Amino acid sequence: MSELPSYLASVAKTIDHMIDRYFVDKTGELNKASAHLLAAGGKRLRPAVVMLAADTVKPGSSDDILHAALALEVTHTFTLVHDDIMDDDSLRRGAPTVHTKWDMPTGILAGDVLYARAFEHLCMAQAKDDAKVRAVTMLAKACDEICAGQHMDMSFEHRTDVTEGEYLEMVKKKTGVLYAAAAGIGAILAGGNGVQVKALYNFGLSTGIAFQIQDDIIDLLTPPEKSGKDQASDLREGKQTLLMIRAREKGLDLKKYQRDLSPADIQAAIRELTDAGVIDEVKKTATDLVAESNRHLSVLAPSKERQLLMDIGEFFVTRSF
């Protein structure tokens, strides 16, 4: 049986402790707003990828770069805080979003505080200075691309003709690049050579895209009592996910599901997509990406940590919430 669950639990515990120390325990309203979503839970998957990438390159090195692992979680959280304002979402991880609990200006500022702290913590990692400069550059470029991805995602809302290529480009930027940076930064800070850094970066990129595709599948298939959020919200909002794009290509008309979806409607939509082979095909796209990510890792020497990275990829596309 995989050691992944216990490994992830131990990373989450470490990161949660750091979040308490560096964010939750600070006083002042803006600090509270900045800590709010960070402290609301989460699987801490990006920190785990940072640490496993480092240990894959140099066993035991992850202890020195916990601040970099934290930096990736903080970066991810900053993007969520700002995305929630842009999408005007009121709930996230079962808690009110920052701009809902406080207000829009405080939401913008809380995200901006987290953005700064990500770079502060990245520089606090114990690593060579040249590696830290490369890591800062990689994180900054990732943030740049995430913004481009979010902008693409928003522009898709007004369109019904998004292509599969456009969707994958958007997901690569919005989700893939930060997993890529997580793995790449772990490798860089551990002193990895060019081949190692590239292999781990590409691993993160492919698994990150697969992660988002699985998220879309979960949105459709997982009942609210299991996922803790609305089922089939993408379908209701007419969102252009890979499922919807493939359905359109096959001539399926899903527009009829866009308004008040009853549980029976959701089941009908699932049946229609299943019968047309859409769900299986999209699942295959995700598992193909994970297989590709494993090929990237194959240039690295086998180790327990390399296996855990592969297990994370497997987990990304088999999880049901």
Added chain:
Amino acid sequence: MSELPSYLASVAKTIDHMIDRYFVDKTGELNKASAHLLAAGGKRLRPAVVMLAADTVKPGSSDDILHAALALEVTHTFTLVHDDIMDDDSLRRGAPTVHTKWDMPTGILAGDVLYARAFEHLCMAQAKDDAKVRAVTMLAKACDEICAGQHMDMSFEHRTDVTEGEYLEMVKKKTGVLYAAAAGIGAILAGGNGVQVKALYNFGLSTGIAFQIQDDIIDLLTPPEKSGKDQASDLREGKQTLLMIRAREKGLDLKKYQRDLSPADIQAAIRELTDAGVIDEVKKTATDLVAESNRHLSVLAPSKERQLLMDIGEFFVTRSF
């Protein structure tokens, strides 16, 4: 006669070229939104401070760190783009604000893109890696404090009892810290020692606070045909500036000026503040800060660049728009 005007003009030309190359010439709607305010002009004072600080520490070194000078301008611009959303201002530098010309989500993202690019450009400076790591940390801490300053500033809107100490703390964070980081980063990247970096950081801090106090005086005294913006907007909005706080301490009632201010009302308010000695006292606070900033510089060897820094401080508190 001071060489400052021609020096500032040459810095602005250099930075404007870089802005064209790295921001304006990029395609795509989000890149256009990110470049919009950056390209709308500005005196490029923070880049000048970065470059002069570097040249004060090591003559000729500023050529190697132009990307760091650009990074400070980009950071300043990101804060303006987000501030304009928070304050819902529609005009800045005579042009529509980003969230007005595009929309609120694009404004948030454009600011976030600039935020990332600031760190990317900082790392592109030609300097030792340990210096770059320290510079990244200093810029990140500055961004962190700017957010705290903006949050304080917004919280003052609901209060009429802001103290002078609170006001100065807010201005230090909101404006002083970025000038401090500009001078500190220039010194760090040029290889300055602890004494030099501290002296230049503190110089930037004092002059930055003085800059903001002068901004408040300009808001009151400068007619719109000269400043290009509304006169006495702080008075109209009941904003707690040092002028207003001192006036309150002297028992002056300025609340009567808060609604529709005629040009005659503005003149009456100016007369009242002048007669009570408020304007002279506040001007003295600003010039005292510049004198203090010059004392910080006195530990450095005299040079043309050190003199230009002192001239910038002088310019900050004598400019009328």
